[in-house]
Structure formats: C-alpha cells, structure tokens
Amino acid sequence: MNISLEVFGDRWSLLIVRDLMVRGFRSFQDFMDSGEGIATNILAHRLRRLQRADIVEAERDASDGRRVNYRLTKKGIDLAAVMLELLIWGAQHEDTGAPQSLVAEMARNREAVLAETQRRWRERDPRPMLPWLGGPRGAASGSGKGVAGDSTNGRKPEAGRSKR
Amino acid sequence: MNISLEVFGDRWSLLIVRDLMVRGFRSFQDFMDSGEGIATNILAHRLRRLQRADIVEAERDASDGRRVNYRLTKKGIDLAAVMLELLIWGAQHEDTGAPQSLVAEMARNREAVLAETQRRWRERDPRPMLPWLGGPRGAASGSGKGVAGDSTNGRKPEAGRSKR
DNA sequence: GATAATCACTTGCAAAACGCAAGCGATATT
DNA sequence: AATATCGCTTGCGTTTTGCAAGTGATTATC
Numbered sequence: 001m002n003i004s005l006e007v008f009g010d011r012w013s014l015l016i017v018r019d020l021m022v023r024g025f026r027s028f029q030d031f032m033d034s035g036e037g038i039a040t041n042i043l044a045h046r047l048r049r050l051q052r053a054d055i056v057e058a059e060r061d062a063s064d065g066r067r068v069n070y071r072l073t074k075k076g077i078d079l080a081a082v083m084l085e086l087l088i089w090g091a092q093h094e095d096t097g098a099p100q101s102l103v104a105e106m107a108r109n110r111e112a113v114l115a116e117t118q119r120r121w122r123e124r125d126p127r128p129m130l131p132w133l134g135g136p137r138g139a140a141s142g143s144g145k146g147v148a149g150d151s152t153n154g155r156k157p158e159a160g161r162s163k164r
Numbered sequence: 165m166n167i168s169l170e171v172f173g174d175r176w177s178l179l180i181v182r183d184l185m186v187r188g189f190r191s192f193q194d195f196m197d198s199g200e201g202i203a204t205n206i207l208a209h210r211l212r213r214l215q216r217a218d219i220v221e222a223e224r225d226a227s228d229g230r231r232v233n234y235r236l237t238k239k240g241i242d243l244a245a246v247m248l249e250l251l252i253w254g255a256q257h258e259d260t261g262a263p264q265s266l267v268a269e270m271a272r273n274r275e276a277v278l279a280e281t282q283r284r285w286r287e288r289d290p291r292p293m294l295p296w297l298g299g300p301r302g303a304a305s306g307s308g309k310g311v312a313g314d315s316t317n318g319r320k321p322e323a324g325r326s327k328r
Numbered sequence: 329g330a331t332a333a334t335c336a337c338t339t340g341c342a343a344a345a346c347g348c349a350a351g352c353g354a355t356a357t358t
Numbered sequence: 359a360a361t362a363t364c365g366c367t368t369g370c371g372t373t374t375t376g377c378a379a380g381t382g383a384t385t386a387t388c
Contacts, residue, residue: 001182001251002200003258009175010345018165028365036166039347044366066355066364075257082253085246087165093239094167174374192336203376208337230335230384 007053012038012046014086017055017072017079021117022129023136026069030136055079077121080114087130097132171217176202176210178250181219181236181243185281186293187300190233194300219243236285244281248274251294261296 008014015036019025025034031043038046047070050056055076061067072079084106090096091103106113117129128135172178179200183189189198195207202210211234214220219240225231236243248270254260255267270277281293292299 001254001260002179003260004250004254005175005178009178011169011173014169014173015166029363032365037347039349040366041348041368042346064356064364068365078253078257082246082249085249086168089242089246090165090168093242096165096167193334196336201376203378204337205339205377206375228335228385232336 007049007055010046012042013050014083016043016046016050017076018083020056020070020072021077021080021083021121023133024126024128025136026071026126027067027136028070033137034134050076072121077118080117081110084110084113084117098130099132171213171219174210176206177214178247180207180210180214181240182247184220184234184236185241185244185247185285187297188290188292189300190235190290191231191300192234197301198298214240241282241285244278245274248277248281262294263296 015038016031019031019034019036023034025031028040028043028047031038032040047056047058051058053075054073056070057073058068058070061069087098088103088107091098091100119125120127120129179202180195183195183198183200187198189195192204192207192211195202196204211220211222215222217239218237220234221237222232222234225233251262252267252271255262255264283289284291284293
C-alpha cells in the first residue's frame with residue numbers, strides 16, 4: 001500500500017482516475033475545462049506518471065491528430081472498488097454535493113455499480129456515471145438518474161460530445 | 165471526494181490511518197519507529213490535520229503523562245472499507261509483501277474482515293490485523309495468521325507492549 | 329534528589345514540488 | 359494563408375516537504 005501511495009499520494013492523481021472512470025473524461029482539455037483547477041504542467045506530469053504505473057494509457061485520436069485520448073487500463077479500472085468506497089465514505093462523512101439517496105442506493109448495490117462501471121469501460125461507453133459531477137463540457141450527461149437501475153439501453157458509443 | 169482528497173491528498177495521511185487501523189499504532193513514537201521514514205514535523209502536522217477533520221482523536225496516557233494516545237474516531241474507522249479495497253488492489257497489481265493467499269481470502273471475505281476491524285476498534289483491542297506489516301515495536305504481532313478466521317479469543321486488552 | 333532518558337513535539341534551513349502565466353510545435357479549421 | 363485548437367514545456371515565485379537539531383515536560387535511574 002505504501003507503493004500505491006507513491007502513485008496516489010498527491011492531490012490530483014486519484015481525481016484524474018475518478019474523472020476518467022465516472023465522468024467520461026478522455027482528453028487533456030476535458031480536465032482543463034472541468035473547473036477543478038489543475039495546472040497544465042501538473043496534469044501532464046500526473047498523466048505521465050499514471051501511464052508509467054500502467055493505470056492509464058494514451059493514444060492519438062484517429063480522426064484528429066492533435067487530440068490524445070486517455071483511458072484507464074485494466075489495472076486502472078480495478079480501482080473502481082476503492083473509488084466507490086471513498087465516494088460512499090465521503091458522502092456519509094463529508095459534505096459533498098452527492099444526492100444522499102443515490103449514494104445510499106449505490107452503497108446497497110455495490111456489485112451492480114461496479115459491474116456497470118466495468119461494462120462502460122469495456123464497451124468504451126463514454127457516458128458519465130455520476131450525473132451530479134457533470135461530464136466533459138458538451139457531453140450529454142448520463143441517462144438522467146444515472147447508474148443503479150440504469151437499464152436504459154441507449155448503447156450508442158457516440159453519445160454526443162459537441163464540436164471536434 | 166474532492167473534499168476527502170484535501171485530507172488524504174498527500175503521501176502520509178492514509179498511511180497514518182492505516183497504521184492506526186491495522187497495525188495497532190497509538191503513539192507518536194510508534195510511527196517514528198515504524199521505519200516508514202516520516203519526519204517529526206510532518207507527522208505532527210498530519211496528526212493535527214486528521215484531528216481537525218475528526219478522523220483521529222488524541223488523549224494523554226493516564227499512566228504516563230508524556231505519552232499521547234492517538235485513536236481513530238468513528239469517522240476514521242469507517243475508512244476501513246476504503247483501506248481494504250486499496251489493500252486488495254495493491255496486492256493484485258503492485259508487488260507488496262502481502263501473502264497472496266491471505267489477501268485473496270480477505271477479498272472473498274470482506275464483510276468479516278470489516279466486522280473484525282471494527283470490533284477491535286470498539287473493544288480497543290490493540291492487536292495488529294495484518295501480521296506481515298508488523299505492529300509497533302515490542303508488540304506481539306496478532307494471533308499468527310491474523311484476521312479472517314481469527315476466532316482465537318484472547319480477548320485481553322493488555323496484549324503486551326513492552327517497556328512503558 | 330540530582331542526572332539522565334524518553335516523549336511529543338517545534339524551529340531553522342535547504343531542497344523539492346506546486347501553481348501560474350506565457351510560449352511552442354503540430355494539426356485542424358476558415 | 360491566416361487563425362484557432364490541442365497537448366504540452368519552460369520560467370519563476372510560492373508552498374510544502376524533509377532533515378537535523380533543539381525544547382519543555384515527564385519519568386526512570388543512580
């Protein structure tokens with residue numbers, strides 16, 4: 001676990017993983033526009049470190065050569081369980097903006113939430129999981145209520161990021 | 165979760181919580197002797213911050229006025245689920261010193277592990293949970309194999325820290 | 329009962345990490 | 359051809375970290 005903390009032991013790394021995992025972020029720009037206020041040099045550095053740790057991988061966008069798409073690896077998506085517990089803890093003990101009822105439902109339904117998270121990852125479904133966090137600018141947020149009871153099978157990979 | 169990261173977003177805080185939770189640490193000295201290499205000023209600062217966040221509480225030792233005993237609060241012990249998932253993730257993906265078989269068993273047995281963790285906290289049972297991590301200097305490590313099937317009811321709170 | 333240890337810190341200082349603003353090269357749009 | 363966007367890098371000042379030494383209070387030892 002000491003080793004884990006050499007990767008996560010800073011203010012941004014876990015947040016980056018979370019945004020990739022549940023907010024549907026993919027590009028450098030997504031992070032810059034998210035309002036979280038990470039600086040470009042720090043973001044670049046963290047992304048590189050996460051790549052070295054085999055938690056994130058990068059690939060140039062096929063249809064736009066400027067853009068780089070970041071994505072979690074298997075190792076990265078396996079952090080979902082940690083994320084979920086941290087989210088639940090935060091909702092119980094800190095004053096986050098998370099709707100109580102939804103988090104409670106997620107806590108009751110861990111397995112389903114994790115399964116859905118991994119499904120979206122496997123199928124490259126870019127829709128954000130946690131509506132109240134907001135997805136990348138110009139993306140239609142998930143299916144309204146979001147996860148945990150989400151069987152609205154929109155199923156289309158091109159969920160609508162605006163201009164590119 | 166952003167808020168959580170204002171408390172955990174550094175290299176040491178989570179480690180401190182873990183040591184209080186699973187290694188049976190209580191005193192400033194326990195941390196200094198643990199070989200993890202945290203500096204005194206940083207440790208003091210982190211402990212104060214964790215106290216302010218109501219994750220840790222401190223109280224002067226009744227029988228030795230120099231000593232301060234640190235202990236997790238309820239909010240602190242509720243981090244056990246996060247810890248456990250992080251431990252499991254680390255064991256699966258990083259090269260920790262954790263015995264694979266034991267971690268696998270913990271993963272299969274999450275509820276029991278969490279229950280036992282909270283039991284030890286409630287009953288102030290100071291025995292460390294994770295033998296391979298080692299408890300505070302001079303403490304008899306947990307009951308051999310440790311948790312997850314640990315029904316050896318030694319049950320005595322004074323498990324034997326050496327000189328004091 | 330004076331002396332030495334131990335404990336939980338604090339202080340000073342140097343090194344590293346961080347954050348901001350500006351700039352840069354490559355690609356894409358107009 | 360000119361301009362905009364994207365993913366960075368560079369410089370520089372501020373903050374955080376780490377190391378070593380020291381301090382005051384309490385306890386153990388001679």
